[in-house]
Amino acid sequence: MNVRFRLRDGRAVHLLYVSDLTVNPDNWNPKKEEIKAKILMHPADKAKFNKLVAERKAQITDMYNAAPDKSILTSAWLKAEMKKIVSPDEPEVRPIYEVMSSHSARRAFSGNMYDKVQDLTWSVPLPVTKKAAKPSTVTA
Numbered sequence: 312m313n314v315r316f317r318l319r320d321g322r323a324v325h326l327l328y329v330s331d332l333t334v335n336p337d338n339w340n341p342k343k344e345e346i347k348a349k350i351l352m353h354p355a356d357k358a359k360f361n362k363l364v365a366e367r368k369a370q371i372t373d374m375y376n377a378a379p380d381k382s383i384l385t386s387a388w389l390k391a392e393m394k395k396i397v398s399p400d401e402p403e404v405r406p407i408y409e410v411m412s413s414h415s416a417r418r419a420f421s422g423n424m425y426d427k428v429q430d431l432t433w434s435v436p437l438p439v440t441k442k443a444a445k446p447s448t449v450t451a
Contacts, residue, residue, distance in 0.1 A: 324375075
């Protein structure tokens, strides 16, 4: 199970963050917020994990305290900010609707596909008809 962090500030703010840190729920002490002392585990690994949890808690608290307007903060904001800290080299992935309008997307798609479609005017000659085209009339 992934370690989850919750930050509450009165009734107005309730932020949740699910981290990439995983732990067996039976090995977790919710009161101390660390791995239980009686769990058989290498002490260095246990200390390293507990230190990571404490660092994440401190990072979340620091980000929250540094935010100028706390009333607009959401769990999505917290997730995005933590992603910047945990994996700064990973490129930001945003939905296409935030990056490009539908008109630009259609133009980009057709522009990208233009070279991939066979040009029919060069490969297949059009039939030549000898009759002249007659204009059609519409009667009301």
